Amino acid sequence: MINQYPHSIRAMVLIIALLIIASLSRLVLKLKKPESDLTELKLRTQSWWWMIALIFTALYFGQLTSICFFAFLSFLALKEFLSITPVRQVDRRVIFWLYLAIPAQYYFISINWYDMAIIFIPVYIFLFIPIRMVLTGKTEGFIRSAGLMNFAVMLTVFCISHLAYFLVLDPINLDAGSAGLVLFLLFITQFNDVSQYVWGKSFGKHKIVPKVSPNKTWEGFLGGVLTIVVTSYFLAPYLTPLSASQGIIAGLIISLSGFFGDLVLSSVKRDLNIKDTGSLIPGHGGILDRMDSLIYTTPLFFHFVYYLYY
Numbered sequence: 531m532i533n534q535y536p537h538s539i540r541a542m543v544l545i546i547a548l549l550i551i552a553s554l555s556r557l558v559l560k561l562k563k564p565e566s567d568l569t570e571l572k573l574r575t576q577s578w579w580w581m582i583a584l585i586f587t588a589l590y591f592g593q594l595t596s597i598c599f600f601a602f603l604s605f606l607a608l609k610e611f612l613s614i615t616p617v618r619q620v621d622r623r624v625i626f627w628l629y630l631a632i633p634a635q636y637y638f639i640s641i642n643w644y645d646m647a648i649i650f651i652p653v654y655i656f657l658f659i660p661i662r663m664v665l666t667g668k669t670e671g672f673i674r675s676a677g678l679m680n681f682a683v684m685l686t687v688f689c690i691s692h693l694a695y696f697l698v699l700d701p702i703n704l705d706a707g708s709a710g711l712v713l714f715l716l717f718i719t720q721f722n723d724v725s726q727y728v729w730g731k732s733f734g735k736h737k738i739v740p741k742v743s744p745n746k747t748w749e750g751f752l753g754g755v756l757t758i759v760v761t762s763y764f765l766a767p768y769l770t771p772l773s774a775s776q777g778i779i780a781g782l783i784i785s786l787s788g789f790f791g792d793l794v795l796s797s798v799k800r801d802l803n804i805k806d807t808g809s810l811i812p813g814h815g816g817i818l819d820r821m822d823s824l825i826y827t828t829p830l831f832f833h834f835v836y837y838l839y840y
Contacts, residue, residue, distance in 0.1 A: 532589045535707035537768055542586055545717065549578055573813030581811070581820075585716070589709050593697050594640070596709075600694040601636040605629065606817050607686035610808045615682070620666045621675050627662055628683050631655050635691050642698045651688040656680055686818075689825045692832040702771035702839055710769035711835065718765070718781065719827045722758045722788045729753025743796045751789060758785040771839050783834055784827045791826030795819070 532538050553575050560566065588599035612625060631651060638647040660676045696711040703710055730750020738746045759781040766777025795818060799807065808816025818825075 532592075532707065532709045535701075535705060535709060537703070537706040538589075538710045538713055541706075541710070541713045541717070541769055542589075545582060545713075549575070549582060552578070570813055575813075577811045577813050589712065596697050596712075597636055597640050597694045600690060601632055603693075603817065603821075604632050604636075604687045604690045606810065607690060607821060608632070608682060610810070610816050610818055611682045611686055614802055614804060614807055615678055617678070618668065618671055618675050620668045621663065621679070623666060624659060624662045624675075624679065627658065628655075628679060628687075631683055632687055635687055636694060639691060639695050639698060644695075647691070647695065651683055655683055659683075685825050689829050690821070692828045693824075695832060696835075699836075699840060703767075703769070706769045714765060714769040715784070715827060715831050716824070718758060718762055718784050719788050719824050721761060722754055722785050722827075723792070723823055725757040726750045726754030726789065729757070739793060742793055742800065746789075746793070754789070755782065755785045758782075770835065772835070776838065780831060780834060783830050787826040787830045788823035791823040794826070795822035 532542075556571050556575055584599070588596045608628060612628075617625070635647065635650055638650060659679050660672075663672060663676060693712060693715070696715070697708050699708050699711070701707045701710075706713075726746075727750065730745060730747045730753075733749040733753065734745075734747030736748045737744060738748055738751060759778050762777040762781030762784070763774050764777070766772040766780055767774050770777075770780075772780055795807070799805065806815030807818040810816050811820055814820045
């Protein structure tokens with residue numbers, strides 16, 4: 531259980547303290563400017579409290595509970611993705627197997643079967659989906675549907691499942707435990723989003739890809755990268771097996787991949803002509819809106835750590 535690891539406990543306390551500061555800041559802002567409409571900020575803050583409470587509760591109750599929690603996140607994310615993308619009526623028979631891949635993938639993780647967890651979806655599910663589609667006898671739209679379903683299961687199940695895999699690794703940083711890796715990744719990924727937003731709002735002038743995400747600027751991107759690299763330099767040795775210098779590389783990986791994860795999901799939404807992927811999380815949109823960066827940062831950071839220490 532996580533209470534065995536003091537560094538992880540302190541990190542959780544720090545995150546709660548930051549949420550308290552955010553909540554108090556909103557109240558102060560409302561008192562100073564009562565005419566301001568802070569409804570969205572209120573919804574976002576309340577949602578963050580719920581999300582943090584669920585994650586911390588899962589981590590507190592241990593490995594199995596946390597793995598089941600992340601499996602449920604994959605289920606919600608896959609369901610949301612399939613709800614916003616057009617799917618052939620005949621492919622509904624195939625979708626059943628996508629959902630069945632979730633317990634299989636997380637079972638392989640729970641028993642620490644690395645080889646199978648890494649190839650099950652990219653190889654076996656990738657090959658199985660078109661085979662199952664062939665048996666429906668419908669060829670019109672075949673390539674598009676096969677690509678769509680493989681893209682969906684890779685993003686929402688394979689990528690997210692790496693969060694759970696951190697928890698079955700033997701802890702090297704004995705003060706933080708395996709949960710320290712999860713806390714580090716979650717915090718740095720979300721802080722990266724916030725940092726790039728703040729730097730962009732404050733100094734942003736030169737847009738990067740205005741047709742995909744008009745609010746993304748070079749100033750916001752570079753300011754966010756610098757902020758995350760410095761933060762990771764100090765935080766990585768505290769919560770992970772990484773040294774301070776390795777933390778710099780981890781910060782670069784997370785900042786860069788988080789940026790592109792956001793852009794990829796933005797491209798999906800623009801292609802579908804929608805603002806949000808859902809309404810599950812008030813103030814944030816859908817679960818994919820909140821996890822877009824994490825979908826990219828999780829597998830890349832996992833394999834960086836795994837390559838160095840496992």
